[in-house]
Amino acid sequence: MAVRIRLKRMGKIHAPFYRVVVVDSRKKRDGRVIEEVGIYDPTCNPSVIKIDSERAQYWLGVGAQPTDQVRNLLVLTGDIAKFKGKADAVSRVQVAESDKAAEAVEAVKAAESAAEKRKADASAKKAEEAAAKAAEEAAAAAEEAAEEPAEAAEATEEA
Numbered sequence: 001m002a003v004r005i006r007l008k009r010m011g012k013i014h015a016p017f018y019r020v021v022v023v024d025s026r027k028k029r030d031g032r033v034i035e036e037v038g039i040y041d042p043t044c045n046p047s048v049i050k051i052d053s054e055r056a057q058y059w060l061g062v063g064a065q066p067t068d069q070v071r072n073l074l075v076l077t078g079d080i081a082k083f084k085g086k087a088d089a090v091s092r093v094q095v096a097e098s099d100k101a102a103e104a105v106e107a108v109k110a111a112e113s114a115a116e117k118r119k120a121d122a123s124a125k126k127a128e129e130a131a132a133k134a135a136e137e138a139a140a141a142a143e144e145a146a147e148e149p150a151e152a153a154e155a156t157e158e159a
Contacts, residue, residue, distance in 0.1 A: 020051055
């Protein structure tokens with residue numbers, strides 16, 4: 001079976017949107033696919049190119065042939081260079097300012113949640129230590145209480 005990595009057209013008449021898919025070469029352009037490995041939206045400025053590098057590498061490794069347009073996208077994302085074994089493979093995809101801002105917001109939220117988690121873990125650890133200390137004090141008090149009646153019994157025996 002000849003497998004190709006090609007674009008599957010989606011979207012409206014004058015607003016194309018593509019999915020990068022792995023498909024049998026004998027299937028229709030928008031027919032049944034084996035796997036979706038990414039998206040390509042040429043209408044945005046700059047174009048949106050999101051390709052799952054790991055899956056693209058896998059399919060290239062098992063012999064899937066990319067179409068010319070997908071090959072150009074893979075060159076931009078650096079996946080072709082990684083596949084050929086170059087260590088300095090770099091993605092040259094331009095990222096929109098709004099995407100950068102969204103990534104920054106996500107990073108801030110992730111940092112806040114991590115800090116909150118650390119704070120909760122620290123408070124839980126303090127609570128455990130306080131409970132252990134209280135248990136030790138209760139055990140010590142119980143031992144002292146047990147010793148006092150024994151001393152009183154010894155005093156009555158001596159008298």
